[in-house]
Amino acid sequence: DAKTTQPPSMDCAEGRAANLPCNHSTISGNEYVYWYRQIHSQGPQYIIHGLKNNETNEMASLIITEDRKSSTLILPHATLRDTAVYYCIVRVTGGGNKLTFGTGTQLKVEL
C-alpha cells in the first residue's frame, strides 16, 4: 500500500470548515483513499473513501486532485466532538482488509 504524509496537528475554530490535507504521491491506479478518525482511546471510525472522484457523505467531503497524488478531507462545520486523530490511508481493495495506519493529524477544534 502507498505511503501517506499528513501534518501532525491542526487547529480549527468551532463552526468553521476543517480542511485536512494528505499527500499520497506514490498511489497506484487501483488504490483507494480512505479516511478514518479516532477519538481518544476509542476504536477508529470510518469517515469516507474515494478512488478519483470527489465524494460527499453526511460526515465529510473528500476532494482528490486530478493526478491523485493528494487529497483533502473537509469537515464543513467542525464541532468540539470532531476533535480526534484523522488518518488518511490508501489501500487496494480485494485480497484482504489490511489497513496501514500512519501517524495521522491531531485535529483540535476550539471555541
Next chain:
Amino acid sequence: KAGVTQTPRYLIKTRGQQVTLSCSPISGHRSVSWYQQTPGQGLQFLFEYFSETQRNKGNFPGRFSGRQFSNSRSEMNVSTLELGDSALYLCASSLDDREILGTQYFGPGTRLTVL
C-alpha cells in the same frame, strides 16, 4: 445492528502469562482483523481472518496468534506476555474486501496491561 464487541474491555496480566481476547463482529460480516495500538508504534496490523482462514498477517512474533470460528467470532491469543505487549488491542470487522463492502468497523478495544 449491534456494533463490533470486544471482551474483556480491560485486562491486567503479569509477564510470562498468556491472554485470550475475544471479538464478535457485526452480524453478517465475515472478515475480522486485529490491530495493536501503542504510544510508540501507533496502530499496527496483526492479522486478518476471513471465513475461518488467516488471510493476512502483520509483522509480529509467533507469540501472537488468532483464530476465527464458523460464526465469524474471533479470538486472539498472546503467549508468554512481555511488558511491551501492553497496548490497546482493536478488532475490526467488514463484510468483504471489495470497495464499499471492505469498509472496516472497529470495536472499542481491549486495554491490556502487563505488569
